[in-house]
Amino acid sequence: IHDDYQKTADWLMSQTKHRPQVAIICGSGLGMLADTLKCQDSFAYSDIPGFPQSTVQGHAGRLVFGELKGKSCVCMQGRFHMYEGHSLLKTTFPVRVFKLLGVETLFVTNAAGSLADGLQPGDIMIIKDHVNFPGLVGLNPLCGPNDDKFGPRFPAMSGCYDKNLRCLAMEIAKQLGVAGLMQEGVYAMVGGPNFETIAEARLLHRLGVDAVGMSTAPEVVVATHCGLRVFGLSLITNKVVKSYEDLDSVNHEGVLEVGRLRSHTVQQLVTELIGRMEINNNTNNAA
């Protein structure tokens, strides 16, 4: 209900003077993005009325307010996944709270496995578009009565990853000398929590998916529904096994380890992008 989001937003506004323009959701192993915020106020999820709890290793469960390059930000150190048993509306609860706090732009980050041959562990994929597999079969946070105060019953998704921000991110990557690590691609969300079988990996690859993970799409759907501008990054933490001859196998510790190795670069990119992007441009704009 709208009141539930409002109560959480009101509580947060009573506890901090920050009025964030930008929200950042940290993916697995990427919680250090919050560390660079200046003048921090932080809250454990367990202390925030109405907030779900993090249960996954590498997702600390803290909401951190602060400033980055002069912009007021709020950062989720830990996100909620469908496989934890949360309803999709719960996994996306913070996004609508951010909207009520006055946020205009949402940054989503995640750890993902690559299907595209050109994406290696340690590479960073700028999300150009997504395939929301749970959404395609009706597991969508927007199912149920529509809340017109947030957005329309049938929101368009064609422009959901802002093109100007994607271009600016690539420009910044060139200036930082890390363009070789970066390319645009399509992210697909699967339900998890198991990693993909080889047959599933081959299917995803054939469908044109570049990287696969277990989050992000519901957050972006809810953000786009309520008019937030979205920018997304996938840190490629592993190659998804696509061959029966390949003896590699993925595990969550390995995923977190790549997050630690690339934390500095991801931090630099996000900081520069937030510093250089224009605020108040709240129109969706994609290729």
Ligand SMILES: O=P(O)(O)O[C@@H]1C[C@H](O)[C@@H](CO)O1
């Ligand atoms: O929160 P994200 O999407 O970054 O987490 C990914 C997907 C699973 O939760 C986990 C698997 O290692 O990392």
